[in-house]
Amino acid sequence: MRAIISVIGDDRKGIIAKVCACLYEREVNVLDITQTLLQEYFTMVMLVDLKDCTCSFEALQTALTQVGQEMGLSIRIQNEEIFNAMHRV
């Protein structure tokens, strides 16, 4: 499964590092990444491949939520298909 990870919140150092470390520990491959900063408001969107992921989707979701809580960010992971369905004809 491919998934979209979105990270939204106040900008601070180490956001990408922490999120990527969390993914690396679980063998999640990052396929694409974009980020923008709008008035101190940090938004990052990653496309990841969960093919080799060593844990369940639920466990990965919990781990990412925990990283988000530690850094005061909203981090979510969703199946890519929902975005394809809504925005691609």
Add this chain to the structure above:
Amino acid sequence: MLNQRDILQTIRMIDKQHLDIRTITMGISLQDCAHPDPKRCSEKIYGKITKYAKELVKTGETIEREMGIPIVNKRISVTPIAMVAESCETEDYVSFARALDQAAADCGVNFIGGFSALVHKGCTVGDQRLIASIPAALAQTERVCASVNVATTKAGINMDAVAQMGQIIKETASLTAKQDGLGCAKLVVFANAVEDNPFMAGAFHGVGEPECVINVGVSGPGVVHHALQQVKGAPFDVVAESIKKTAFQVTRMGQLVAQEASARLGVPFGVVDLSLAPTPAVGDSVARILEEMGLETCGTHGTTAALALLNDAVKKGGVMASGHVGGLSGAFIPVSEDEGMIAAARTGVLSLEKLEAMTCVCSVGLDMIAVPGDTAAETLSAIIADEVAIGVVNQKTTAVRLIPAPGKVVGDQVEFGCLLGSAPVMEVRKPSSAAFIRRGGRIPAPLHSLRN
């Protein structure tokens, strides 16, 4: 990769605009559960539902987690119980309602629909027994929903059944008086009932349906409202286009969830129901969409036209996004379940008569309306007759879900809680319709039903 703006738009729709899947409903045929021994029949009903729907809630929750989209309700609809129980040697059908209730509880669903009878041309023995059992069944169970189809465009209106349903609604209210007549919130009287409706309280698994099926009901009044806020003052052509685009996106999501649920449960996909189903939450109201079009309060002059546009645009936008569209598909206007409708009814601008006019151009009907507790059964029947006549003549589904709240008068408030919301008691006309209802018989089908 996908456009970041699109991704964030979807997240905003879910987070801020109440975008959700309103229900995944599993339809289950109980046609093979008939048995002369009522106890054995109940066991078969319970056994089949719990076998088929065992994984429904768990699967729904997994999809919800993976997609990041709330799936508010997981529900079950079954073959009209009047048919399943007809060959049983008992007159009391409450035990079947208990079996449904227990099965729903053990599957973890909050409502199960199908304590139903289809009597548009007349009643069988089983239909009569079921209808007579409705008040006790709804009072003694928590999750069971009942419905009775009293009219179709093809058959006309069964006025004997219409008369009886007025009495049944009164009895149901009386048996659930401590909860403001809550039982009536689980009882729908239909014209042209559909066989694949996933929404409660009117869902049942029709006789033309397969063994088991997954139907999905989408929602999204908040998303449509938000879209219209971006086109303030624009002509109606622009309004219609905005609604269509939004409905398309919402329905695509519904289609995806329906396909996933169908594949994971190994059950065929039936339909996506393109309905704008409101909730009592602020920002999730159909009335507020109508007001966004330029009406000061929902219910004022122009409301019917606004609703007609909304209903049509939702269908046009949604129909291309799904392989199979069905159910009720249109905007719902349940008073107690819509924050804007509640507010409009409280001010007195939204009347029963205006709601009746609105039902001519949308799905479904006079829905979740509290009326004074002392309203005569014949008056309730006459309200039903008016509403089903609209359905019969316009070849559409209409429904009536009235709550004659015991002890309450016009202006009082009725509280049902959760999704069922709260409703101000609305005024009904005082002059009697009793002699009209007492006539009985059938109102013939309209001329345009003869299409062969």
